[in-house]
Amino acid sequence: MKILILGGDGYLGWPTAMYLSNRGHDVHVVDNYLRRKVHAEAGSGSLTVIAPDLATRVGAWREVTGKTITVTEGDLTEWSVVEQAFREFPPDAIIHYGEIPAAPYSMKDRRRCVLTQYNNVINTLNVIWAMNEFAPDAHLVKLGTMGEYGTPNIDIEEGWLEIDHNGRHDRLPFPKLPASFYHCSKVHDSTNIEFACRVWGMRATDLNQGVVYGIETEETRLDARLATRFDYDEIWGTALNRFCAQAVIGHPLTPYGSGEQCRGFLNILDTLRCVELSCLNPADRGEFRVFNQFTEQFTINQLAELVQRAGKECGIDVAINPVANPRVEKEGHYYNAKHTRLLDLGLEPHLLSETLVEHMFDVISANRDRVRTEHIMPRTTWRSGRMIRADEMTPRQARPVDELVRD
Amino acid sequence: MKILILGGDGYLGWPTAMYLSNRGHDVHVVDNYLRRKVHAEAGSGSLTVIAPDLATRVGAWREVTGKTITVTEGDLTEWSVVEQAFREFPPDAIIHYGEIPAAPYSMKDRRRCVLTQYNNVINTLNVIWAMNEFAPDAHLVKLGTMGEYGTPNIDIEEGWLEIDHNGRHDRLPFPKLPASFYHCSKVHDSTNIEFACRVWGMRATDLNQGVVYGIETEETRLDARLATRFDYDEIWGTALNRFCAQAVIGHPLTPYGSGEQCRGFLNILDTLRCVELSCLNPADRGEFRVFNQFTEQFTINQLAELVQRAGKECGIDVAINPVANPRVEKEGHYYNAKHTRLLDLGLEPHLLSETLVEHMFDVISANRDRVRTEHIMPRTTWRSGRMIRADEMTPRQARPVDELVRD
Numbered sequence: 074m075k076i077l078i079l080g081g082d083g084y085l086g087w088p089t090a091m092y093l094s095n096r097g098h099d100v101h102v103v104d105n106y107l108r109r110k111v112h113a114e115a116g117s118g119s120l121t122v123i124a125p126d127l128a129t130r131v132g133a134w135r136e137v138t139g140k141t142i143t144v145t146e147g148d149l150t151e152w153s154v155v156e157q158a159f160r161e162f163p164p165d166a167i168i169h170y171g172e173i174p175a176a177p178y179s180m181k182d183r184r185r186c187v188l189t190q191y192n193n194v195i196n197t198l199n200v201i202w203a204m205n206e207f208a209p210d211a212h213l214v215k216l217g218t219m220g221e222y223g224t225p226n227i228d229i230e231e232g233w234l235e236i237d238h239n240g241r242h243d244r245l246p247f248p249k250l251p252a253s254f255y256h257c258s259k260v261h262d263s264t265n266i267e268f269a270c271r272v273w274g275m276r277a278t279d280l281n282q283g284v285v286y287g288i289e290t291e292e293t294r295l296d297a298r299l300a301t302r303f304d305y306d307e308i309w310g311t312a313l314n315r316f317c318a319q320a321v322i323g324h325p326l327t328p329y330g331s332g333e334q335c336r337g338f339l340n341i342l343d344t345l346r347c348v349e350l351s352c353l354n355p356a357d358r359g360e361f362r363v364f365n366q367f368t369e370q371f372t373i374n375q376l377a378e379l380v381q382r383a384g385k386e387c388g389i390d391v392a393i394n395p396v397a398n399p400r401v402e403k404e405g406h407y408y409n410a411k412h413t414r415l416l417d418l419g420l421e422p423h424l425l426s427e428t429l430v431e432h433m434f435d436v437i438s439a440n441r442d443r444v445r446t447e448h449i450m451p452r453t454t455w456r457s458g459r460m461i462r463a464d465e466m467t468p469r470q471a472r473p474v475d476e477l478v479r480d
Numbered sequence: 481m482k483i484l485i486l487g488g489d490g491y492l493g494w495p496t497a498m499y500l501s502n503r504g505h506d507v508h509v510v511d512n513y514l515r516r517k518v519h520a521e522a523g524s525g526s527l528t529v530i531a532p533d534l535a536t537r538v539g540a541w542r543e544v545t546g547k548t549i550t551v552t553e554g555d556l557t558e559w560s561v562v563e564q565a566f567r568e569f570p571p572d573a574i575i576h577y578g579e580i581p582a583a584p585y586s587m588k589d590r591r592r593c594v595l596t597q598y599n600n601v602i603n604t605l606n607v608i609w610a611m612n613e614f615a616p617d618a619h620l621v622k623l624g625t626m627g628e629y630g631t632p633n634i635d636i637e638e639g640w641l642e643i644d645h646n647g648r649h650d651r652l653p654f655p656k657l658p659a660s661f662y663h664c665s666k667v668h669d670s671t672n673i674e675f676a677c678r679v680w681g682m683r684a685t686d687l688n689q690g691v692v693y694g695i696e697t698e699e700t701r702l703d704a705r706l707a708t709r710f711d712y713d714e715i716w717g718t719a720l721n722r723f724c725a726q727a728v729i730g731h732p733l734t735p736y737g738s739g740e741q742c743r744g745f746l747n748i749l750d751t752l753r754c755v756e757l758s759c760l761n762p763a764d765r766g767e768f769r770v771f772n773q774f775t776e777q778f779t780i781n782q783l784a785e786l787v788q789r790a791g792k793e794c795g796i797d798v799a800i801n802p803v804a805n806p807r808v809e810k811e812g813h814y815y816n817a818k819h820t821r822l823l824d825l826g827l828e829p830h831l832l833s834e835t836l837v838e839h840m841f842d843v844i845s846a847n848r849d850r851v852r853t854e855h856i857m858p859r860t861t862w863r864s865g866r867m868i869r870a871d872e873m874t875p876r877q878a879r880p881v882d883e884l885v886r887d
Contacts, residue, residue: 152590183559183609187602194601194668195594198661202590226650227643234655236634236643241814243633248641248652249671250678254605257675261601261668264656268664271657272808272862401679407648455679 076352077164078102079149079200080171081142082109082127085216085285085344088301089168091292092345093352094140101162102127103171105148107192108302111178112309117448119302120318120440121288133298149196159207166352167204169215171196172262176220176253177308177399177453186254193258194265201269212355213266213277214348219337219367219410221260221281223250224403229410232263232279232363247363252402253455263363270361277360278351283337283367285344286313286425288436303436306448312373313338315449316380317430320391321437322444326381329451330398332374335408337367340423350418365412368422383430399451483759484571485509486556486607487578488549489516489534492623492692492751495708496575498699499752500759501547508569509534510578512555514599515709518585519716524855526709527725527847528695540705556603566614573759574611576622578603579669583627583660584715584806584860593661600665601672608676619762620673620684621755626744626774626817628667628688630657631810636817639670639686639770654770659809660862670770677768684767685758690744690774692751693720694836695843710843713855719780720745722856723787724837727798728844729851733788736858737805739781742815744774747830757825772819775829790837806858 076093080086081102094100104127112118124130131142143162147154149171172193173179179189197215204211222229225248234247246267251257269275293299304310305318316326339347347366356362371379377393384391398404416422423429483500487493488509501507511534519525531537538549550569554561556578579600580586586596604622611618629636632655641654653674658664676682700706711717712725723733746754754773763769778786784800791798805811823829830836 183606186609187605190601190605190672191598194597198594198597199590202593225652227645227648227652234643234645236641236655238634238641241634245632245634245655245657248643248655250652251671251675254672254675257668257671260671261664264658264664264667264671265597265661268658268661 074165074352075099075162077158077162077167079167079169080104082106083170084302084304085341086170087130088290088293088341089170089345089348090142091134091299092290093349094134094142095138095292096349101143101145101158101164103145103147103149103154103158105146107173108309115308117306117308117445120305120437120443121300121303122297122440123300123302124298129298133296137296137299149199150192152199155199155203159203163208164211166212166214166355167200168348168352169197169200169213172216172258173255175309176255177451179253179255179258180455181453189255190258190261194261197262198265201265201275204275205269205273211276212352213275214351215262215266215277215279217259217263217279217281218256219281219283219365220252220256221249221263222247222410223252224406224408225250226407229365231365231411231414232281267361270359274359276356276358277362278356279361279363280347280351280366281363282344283339284311284313285339285341286311287341287429288433290342290345305444307451307453312336313376313380316377317433318437318444319449320380320384320389321434321441322446324446324449325392325394326377327450328373328377328393328395329400330395331404332377332395333372333405334402335370335372335406337365337370337410337412338425339367339369340425340429342423343368343420346420347415350415350420354418364414365410366415367410367412369425370408370410371425379425379427380430383427383434386427387431387434389434396451399454401455481572481759482506482569484565484569484574486574486576487511489513490577491709491711492748493577494537495697495700495748496577496752496755497549498541498706499697500756501541501549502545502699503756508550508552508565508571510552510554510556510561510565512553514580515716522715524713524715524852527712527844527850528707528710529704529847530707530709531705536705540703544703544706556606557599559606562606562610566610570615571618573619573621573762574607575755575759576604576607576620579623579665580662582716583662584858586660586662586665587862588860596662597665597668601668604669605672608672608682611682612676612680618683619759620682621758622669622673622684622686624666624670624686624688625663626688626690626772627659627663628656628670629654629817630659631813631815632657633814636772638772638818638821639688674768677766681766683763683765684769685763686768686770687754687758687773688770689751690746691718691720692746692748693718693832694748695840697749697752712851714858714860719743720783720787723784724840725844725851726856727787727791727796728841728848729853731853731856732799732801733784734857735780735784735800735802736807737802738811739784739802740779740812741809742777742779742813744772744777744817744819745832746774746776747832747836749830750775750827753827754822757822757827761825771821772817773822774817774819776832777815777817778832786832786834787837790834790841793834794838794841796841803858806861808862
């Protein structure tokens with residue numbers, strides 16, 4: 074299968090490229106190194122040492138495995154880049170990781186908010202138009218996020234909801250309450266892609282992914298030059314990855330607020346298998362298919378306690394010091410998100426264990442001198458504007474504070 | 481009240497500016513003449529003769545009424561323009577018409593699609609950030625569209641839907657099935673604005689407007705230089721306005737497809753009153769309020785027949801020649817959209833009548849030599865890509881064709 078991977082230099086994009094190349098697919102990756110540039114601008118970076126560019130990565134891959142991954146270095150918001158990639162490599166499937174994925178980044182200031190939405194929405198529109206022109210039968214596998222749904226007070230279904238209202242019925246897109254301007258950008262993408270499926274008969278699978286953890290895959294372990302990036306800072310690092318880095322360097326774990334926020338999580342190995350399963354079982358023509366891509370739900374406190382227990386096993390004394398929540402979000406809420414469709418396709422989850430966390434400790438320990446501690450504590454707040462006072466709130470807006478549903 | 485009108489040179493923006501100035505408000509308008517430029521590029525234009533720029537318009541307004549409207553000529557996608565407007569004119573209310581409003585334009589090709597979403601999403605993000613920084617207590621009155629909802633098989637509520645699901649309940653954003661990439665851009669705006677209300681305590685009213693008809697208002701009639709634009713072409717002209725122009729020049733009316741598509745409509749006079757009512761009754765802090773802004777539902781065939789009857793009264797023989805539908809849309813469908821909230825605030829609708837249509841004929845007749853007939857027939861198709869064949873459709877996608885619900 075000819076598979077085009079957009080964002081192929083990223084934390085997930087690069088391991089996905091190797092994983093699919095290793096399984097006999099013809100893989101072409103596109104990336105403009107935006108993540109590397111933004112890190113350089115901020116003075117932060119990957120904990121792991123990664124090869125300097127895609128040419129080095131695919132060269133090492135060829136040397137180690139004899140397999141070829143081809144590369145376009147370019148920005149998908151430029152039509153000429155997208156057009157050339159689709160002309161030179163007409164794909165059967167497009168795996169689209171090529172977006173700015175950080176909620177805090179999008180909330181930091183206007184410039185970063187606009188860049189996030191501009192980059193994500195415009196490059197996805199370009200991909201939609203390119204598919205329509207050059208690869209109308211291809212299948213778009215788009216990475217979305219569970220954060221598009223937010224925390225509604227009802228079960229979260231996989232993308233669509235059967236609704237009975239005033240005696241009539243329809244199946245409609247699941248309502249979204251995105252959690253940041255970044256999450257909004259993913260909702261915009263879903264809206265555009267659902268429209269293109271409905272009107273142009275495009276095939277698409279929207280993978281609403283949970284929070285990914287893990288450092289290594291079968292392929293990254295083959296050679297040091299094949300390592301993938303690992304972010305542990307307040308902007309790009311996600312909950313479990315960040316906690317593991319904090320544990321290793323002796324920094325207290327920093328749950329935000331009460332720590333009772335509940336989310337879906339998955340191992341990086343399951344991400345690779347999920348996108349593979351999606352490619353091997355494409356959506357029908359005209360179908361906008363949504364899978365909730367995670368394997369387990371945890372509260373942030375549960376993660377922190379797991380890391381603390383794993384630390385004890387390794388002789389590391391891990392403290393937990395909650396910090397004031399820099400985000401505006403419900404801290405106690407109902408959360409029950411369905412995630413059966415990828416299991417139905419054959420996913421066999423790698424569930425989270427202390428053993429996995431201890432293994433992450435080992436990899437982090439080997440790189441502990443590279444941790445820049447000044448990037449760990451949250452400095453980005455959702456409340457960049459004037460704060461809303463409780464007495465200014467409408468009953469509707471006050472509700473999340475009043476009804477702390479804990480099921 | 482200090483009211484900032486974005487898109488103040490447009491079909492609705494300019495009459496709104498005069499209407500509110502006439503009622504004692506302090507009005508500042510912003511526009512970059514994008515609509516005029518796009519018309520110039522296409523060789524099309526307004527049926528009515530309009531003043532060449534905002535300076536001429538507000539000069540005539542001052543001369544005729546003694547009242548002052550101030551102006552910024554600039555592009556709201558540029559932060560410096562937005563920042564300066566908010567610094568120099570800190571508003572109590574912002575009426576945001578400043579978007580590219582044409583479904584066919586957004587479907588014509590990739591460039592126009594991207595321009596539509598770029599312009600609409602980015603300039604609205606700039607407005608949101610400017611409000612947060614310079615006018616956190618101000619009220620955003622944002623023009624959305626009924627086309628965001630599409631044609632679901634359930635009653636359309638005003639922006640929010642009470643949902644019972646698996647024994648639990650929540651009030652969530654009404655699911656959207658937008659009808660074009662333009663309509664998608666308005667959904668994106670709604671998503672961003674709802675988020676800003678929820679997280680920053682912004683005040684916003686999203687006016688999901690139906691199709692507007694009419695040429696004149698109390699203020700445009702005061703002086704020829706105060707006329708507003710009137711589009712009748714396939715890209716910018718809307719159903720009733722286009723039919724009236726066709727009738728006057730002896731062109732057959734052109735319903736698309738079966739003509740059984742049902743939509744909400746309103747008189748331009750009611751648009752002015754609705755935005756005024758919204759400004760005078762602002763949303764609460766943190767409230768994302770949605771009003772469905774139309775007064776009557778009609779099928780396209782009902783409009784065509786009304787124009788035909790009005791023609792008979794005036795001695796004009798009006799033919800109706802349906803054309804193949806250039807859009808991808810359901811032609812027979814359930815449609816029942818609620819629209820009580822503006823009535824509750826005091827809206828007294830100007831309902832559609834043959835008399836109104838005959839009056840539109842008079843204004844159009846006076847300008848009939850300006851009609852460029854080559855821009856009337858639809859040349860923009862929603863099916864710019866490869867067509868989807870019925871046998872490739874999934875059951876879900878085929879459903880709209882199978883279930884022609886007619887209530």
